[in-house]
Amino acid sequence: MxxxxxxxxxxxxxxxxxxxxxxxxxxxxxxxxxxxxxxxxxxxxxxxxxxxxxxxxxxxxxxxxxxxxxxxxxxxxxxxxxxxxxxxxxxxxxxELVEGETLGDLLRRTPLTPAQAGQIATAVLEALEHSHGRGIVHRDIKPADIMVRFADFADFADSQARVKVMDFGIAKLMSETATRLTSTGMRIGTPAYMSPEQADGRPADARTDLYSTGCVPYEMLTGRPPFTADSPAAMRFQHIYSRPPG
Structure with missing residues (x-):
């Protein structure tokens, strides 16, 4: 289709x-x-x-x-x-049809203030607290899975961000299936927010989501993810062995 x-x-x-x-x-x-x-x-x-x-x-x-x-x-x-x-x-x-734009699109369009970044990160963590309490790990937290809408972006003091995290519970299933289908040309998601245990092929748990969530405010505040590289393998290596630039 x-x-x-x-x-x-x-x-x-x-x-x-x-x-x-x-x-x-x-x-x-x-x-x-x-x-x-x-x-x-x-x-x-x-x-x-x-x-x-x-x-x-x-x-x-x-x-x-x-x-x-x-x-x-x-x-x-x-x-x-x-x-x-x-x-x-x-x-x-x-x-649910979520109005707004993905955090990824928002970051490409305009920078965020520290207060806005903090509000978005807090909302994501609250969503994770709810899902982890019910045994559901997202496993693929990234800006493209976070929908954001500001009622009045220019006047932040009077505008609360409405944040929705998408694809809970099915991210791992879909990424695993895509991995087995790479010979068909299906694209696999970016490893820019991948936890070290995921990068190393080890089992993921709630801590995986917290690591990936930590990568998101890093990008919101610096304008780039913690690690960049010419290949997914090099990026995974950095998540395991390197520290992001301070």
Whole structure:
């Protein structure tokens, strides 16, 4: 499925209106929920993932766990489903439509004040406190997964940032599947925010999210992630053995 608008509704319910963004893990659409008469976001997963025999069952299990999270700083998962096109299953995830822009886009557009950076980092940590308390580790905290909206960006004193963290519970599943599919040309996410244990191939836990979250305010305050390199392997090496510039 490409990035073009899909006219028909998934499962006869979710009418895909226009694409909001695309990455290696799928395409996100603004969509209309015909049953509840509301606007939602629908993430349609790429066809390559369907070649993984156990992906659909694991996706359902992880998505159901993510749907159990309820926090103002976490994008709510409403539904999961599966449609079909040309005989191929199409798994999708229905989420709260979050207004604003990703933190990554925001940083490319304008610098943040220390107060703004602190407010965003605090909101992410509050979301993690909620998810970790329920045994769910994100494993891929990065600016592209953090949605931010300021009611009045210019007047920060009267403008609180509304922050939502996305893709809880399914980040690891999707990245693992993508890793097995690199021969198909699927792009793997950047290692710029990867914890040392992830970079070294060791198991991740809640501390993994805290390390990655620490990389985010570093970038918000300095304008660059803690480490940069010419290759993902070199960047992973730095996360394991180096200290970021002071």
């Amino acid at each position: 490409g990035t073009g608008v899909v006219v028909r509704a998934l499962s006869g319910r979710y009418e895909l209106l226009d694409p909001l963004g695309q990455g290696g893990m799928g395409v996100v659409y603004r969509a209309h929920d015909r049953e509840l008469e509301r606007t939602v976001a629908v993430k349609v997963l790429p066809a390559q993932m369907l070649r993984d025999a156990d992906f659909l069952a694991r996706f359902r299990r992880k998505a159901r766990a993510a749907a159990g999270l309820s926090h103002p700083n976490i994008a709510t998962v409403f539904d999961i489903g599966e449609d079909a096109q040309d005989g191929e299953p199409i798994p999708y995830l229905v989420m």
